Amino acid sequence: MTGAPTPRAVARAETTARIKELALAQLAESGASSLSLRAVARALDLVSSAIYRYYASRDELITALIVDAYDDLAAAVEVAVEHPRRGARHRFVDGCAAMRTWARAEPHRWALIYGSAIPGYTAPADTVAPAARVVRALCTPVADDRGIGTGRDVGGRLGAQLDATGAALDLDVDRATMLTLIGAFGRLVGLLTLELNGHFVGGLEPADDLWAAIVEREADDLGL
Amino acid sequence: MTGAPTPRAVARAETTARIKELALAQLAESGASSLSLRAVARALDLVSSAIYRYYASRDELITALIVDAYDDLAAAVEVAVEHPRRGARHRFVDGCAAMRTWARAEPHRWALIYGSAIPGYTAPADTVAPAARVVRALCTPVADDRGIGTGRDVGGRLGAQLDATGAALDLDVDRATMLTLIGAFGRLVGLLTLELNGHFVGGLEPADDLWAAIVEREADDLGL
DNA sequence: CGATGGCAAGAGCACCGCTCTCTCTTTGTG
């Protein structure tokens, strides 16, 4: 069945990939909300209606781009974090650096996944697994280094939520560490969002030093 | 000159306000990128081209909404922070709570100011003062409580950037505190963005307890 | 009173997402 893919199937896969590729290029220079299926079709020498053979709607194309972006970012962080010879602290810092590097290189794709949701557009379930992969990758150095513990435990509803989150991410860390990790991830996302959206132009640009200082502090908080 | 505004000027101001008001309503239910001048015109019983007498372009209308959003959020935080009888820590915590309350009540406006920048749209200079007002309001409890100092100083380029930022915000705090404040603001923005965009639906929703725990930690870090 | 200038209207341009129908070609099967 899968032995010899028919020429038509090959062509279809190729066209689908080209559409995504051209959409990405267009995204890079005009942003998500002005992504035009018609323009993609034009660039492909196709009539606009033909696009709908490949993506049922503009939202479906955007969803594909979102999933790709998550996967791409997650892969970048995973690679950065996967240095077996370095200590946990170095791996965490490298993971953070990889995230910022990716975000600065692909600000439009960053905006796609961590920016404001497109109005009326609700992310389908396909996106949650890739999204989780990103935060999981960033957390693995800490999980691998587990055993330190911050002393304080977290109880109540928040404790249960943290347990559930750790389980969903397949991370074996105590609650207090999980809380710190979520806080760290939130901080990274926030600072990156602010930087990419130009909120730092006043006096904090370039933000390399700021980023480094913050990440070091975060590593301290994580007991790395 | 300003003694008796002509009826025409009054009518113009009124129409301008109504346009903004209707645009805001439309924003609330459809999001920024689907804000339609034509729809606003229809709701106003105006022909679409007439809108351009009041706002030269869609971007200009959106800019007006952005400035309003900053001002509104800043006012909310300022009120929350202005309790003279409470201690600095309480005031800071209240300010953070006000920010989250506002963001959850007006997620579309939050997205407008802290979400991904609209493609091709570059925020005009008019927006930086209101934007600074927000972070300044959040920082005032700490600045009022100054004198503690975290011990460590920050040198180099980052130190200068922190000085510049403190000056731009008209805040008299030492560099290490400024760094912590920026980190705190970034974290708040990031967590709020994640929450509003549904990144917590897995297991952290509702995020009230998470928010409370994070803010308490932040207050600790600030030495409040 | 008469000239000026703000204001609304309407037509129009170039674009958009999406649907429908029609035709042609590839595919898989009886």
Add this chain to the structure above:
DNA sequence: CACAAAGAGAGAGCGGTGCTCTTGCCATCG
């Protein structure tokens, strides 16, 4: 192998968008 089924593109079309330009009305001010 022939033929029905399914896939792919083309084209027309609908209702929507931001924005421009021209035209005519009417309040305002010299």
